[in-house]
Amino acid sequence: MTEHPRVWVNGRLYAAEAFALSPVDHGVVVGDGAFETAEIVGGRVFALSRHHARMQRSLSGLGLPDLDRDRMDEGIAAVLADAAPIDFGRVRYFVTGGPGPLGSDRDPQANATYVVAAGPMAAYPSSSALHVVPWTRNERAATAGLKTTSYADNVIAYAAAKRAGAHEAIFANTRGELCEGTGSNVFVVLDGVIRTPPLSSGALAGVTRELLLEWARADGLTIIEEDLPIEVLHAADEVFITSTTRAVMPCHRVDDRELPIGPLTRQAADLFTRRAADHHDP
Numbered sequence: 001m002t003e004h005p006r007v008w009v010n011g012r013l014y015a016a017e018a019f020a021l022s023p024v025d026h027g028v029v030v031g032d033g034a035f036e037t038a039e040i041v042g043g044r045v046f047a048l049s050r051h052h053a054r055m056q057r058s059l060s061g062l063g064l065p066d067l068d069r070d071r072m073d074e075g076i077a078a079v080l081a082d083a084a085p086i087d088f089g090r091v092r093y094f095v096t097g098g099p100g101p102l103g104s105d106r107d108p109q110a111n112a113t114y115v116v117a118a119g120p121m122a123a124y125p126s127s128s129a130l131h132v133v134p135w136t137r138n139e140r141a142a143t144a145g146l147k148t149t150s151y152a153d154n155v156i157a158y159a160a161a162k163r164a165g166a167h168e169a170i171f172a173n174t175r176g177e178l179c180e181g182t183g184s185n186v187f188v189v190l191d192g193v194i195r196t197p198p199l200s201s202g203a204l205a206g207v208t209r210e211l212l213l214e215w216a217r218a219d220g221l222t223i224i225e226e227d228l229p230i231e232v233l234h235a236a237d238e239v240f241i242t243s244t245t246r247a248v249m250p251c252h253r254v255d256d257r258e259l260p261i262g263p264l265t266r267q268a269a270d271l272f273t274r275r276a277a278d279h280h281d282p
């Protein structure tokens with residue numbers, strides 16, 4: 001049995017601090033890879049099929065070979081079986097272009113690198129404060145909508161949010177429209193209706209967002225996807241974010257503006273909790 005987090009690389013289990021990845025792996029050298037983070041609840045991975053589907057889209061967008069689901073599933077099973085069941089945590093898995101040149105070119109002969117890591121997590125707070133950062137998401141970027149391992153923009157933005165006493169940073173896109181957080185999608189309530197930016201804003205197709213939209217539609221709760229100016233965050237009656245591990249998380253503050261946790265946020269959160277408990281792979 002190993003300590004958390006446990007790591008599996010290309011078919012073998014390692015201690016997390018072990019040297020298991022090539023220093024010239026293209027994922028390390030230029031961030032040429034795709035990743036997923038899925039929630040572990042009661043020892044089981046939640047919504048794995050949807051995470052795999054999104055990883056496949058990210059790999060296609062990057063021009064990397066298709067996801068070998070059996071291979072990835074083998075890695076996920078191996079890290080989960082390697083220690084006591086994780087009651088609440090996350091599994092983070094990624095695929096990179098494999099060992100490659102020291103530049104942006106890719107070695108077409110290289111074997112993709114498959115990595116899985118899993119560990120427990122502390123529960124998030126029940127609500128969050130948001131900080132709007134001055135940097136933008138580029139909705140016309142080559143990587144828009146892909147979950148790539150190039151996440152340094154998010155690292156910088158998240159650090160700025162923490163310095164501002166907040167729990168998540170929110171980006172506008174280059175058109176000045178509301179886009180998303182560093183690791184979350186964002187929803188606002190305006191004129192009594194829940195609204196969220198469409199994927200054309202450059203936001204990632206969050207698995208939690210996707211499930212909430214589907215479940216809300218089935219339950220008669222209206223959520224409109226529409227372009228919204230970033231300033232909507234300072235006018236909205238309610239704001240919440242969604243992500244794997246946070247589920248539907250109410251926001252109690254946006255920058256200096258305090259917000260109530262309102263009825264539509266509660267309805268969305270309750271709906272998500274109820275439906276997510278029905279099935280571990282919806």
Ligand SMILES: Cc1ncc(COP(=O)(O)O)c(C=O)c1O
Binds near residue numbers: 180183185204208244
């Ligand atoms: C940039 C970004 N947006 C949104 C999300 C939310 O997606 P999900 O609900 O699949 O976790 C994530 C996930 O970490 C993300 O990295």
